Amino acid sequence: MLSVAMGYVIAAFYRFVHLHNYYDMKPVILEFCLSRGIKGTVILAEQGINATIAGSRQSIGEFFSFLDSDDRLRGMKYHESHSDREPFAKMKVRLKREVVRLGIDGFDCSLRGEYIDPRDWDEFVSSPDVHVIDTRNDYEVRLGRFKGAIDPGTSSFREFPEWARNWALDKERDTCVAMYCTGGIRCEKSTAFMRSLGFRNVYHLRGGILNYLETVRGDDSLWEGECFVFDDRIAVDRNVSPSEDIKCIKCAGEVDASDLRSVSKGNIMCWDCRLQA
DSSP, X not given: OOOTTTOEEEEEEEEEOOOTTHHHHHHHHHHHHHHTTOEEEEEEETTEEEEEEEEOHHHHHHHHHHHTTSGGGTTOOOEEEEESSOOOSSEEEEEOSSSSOOOOOSSOTTOOOXXXXXXXXXXXXXXXXXXXXXXXXXXXXXXXXXXXXXXXXXXXXXXXXXXXXXXXXXXXXXXXXXXXOSSSHHHHHHHHHHHHTTOOEEEEETTHHHHHXXXXXXXXXXXXXXXXXXXXXXXXXXXXXXOSOEEOTTTOOEEOHHHHTTOOTTOOOOHHHHHHO
């Protein structure tokens, strides 16, 4: 077992790419990860791969060398963060219809919008002509978001298309739209959907919030609050360190680490409120 003193390397990555044999890839990836003590979740679909895994520095390096043996996955870029505690309880490889479920067929995921580098993001979205849309779930947005961003109020990503269609009803198709999410995959797929609705000026934050927080330092950035993450850290602060200042969604009291262990579906509550729920 990896010692706590060494810490864990957390790698989040995705790629939209045709994987015709994704069923056959599952046991190979699972066996490789188990043999090296890697834990987390890898989602495979015909349209690509989406994953967050954690392990030692050596094991994570070996994993990406392993991916390089497949031409379709070679040179995979990933977002790296760290934790003193093990972020995942087990290793899972799941087969899905979509790498991130939007629930809509008939549009090309490769028709994504243009990337905006984190260093250029604040200036770009500060324009009054840019509509900034947070593509995450409502419980994620409650913890933090970019100043002035539109919150669709969705409880799952599958609700986004209906919201987007309604929002688009009174918008000109040359409206400038900038989208963001945690690590980049949801906003990338969302931009492809917005383009399928006819919008021409569609952009998204390269690498998502996590890449932004790693790149843009200082209190004068447009990011406000914490960033929800889908592992046992629950949320990270501006320094991409596990947050120590998470508030209960019911009473606004502090939620400590022991409470966070039982968080599910963004149900971030202190122990007293959880008992009353």
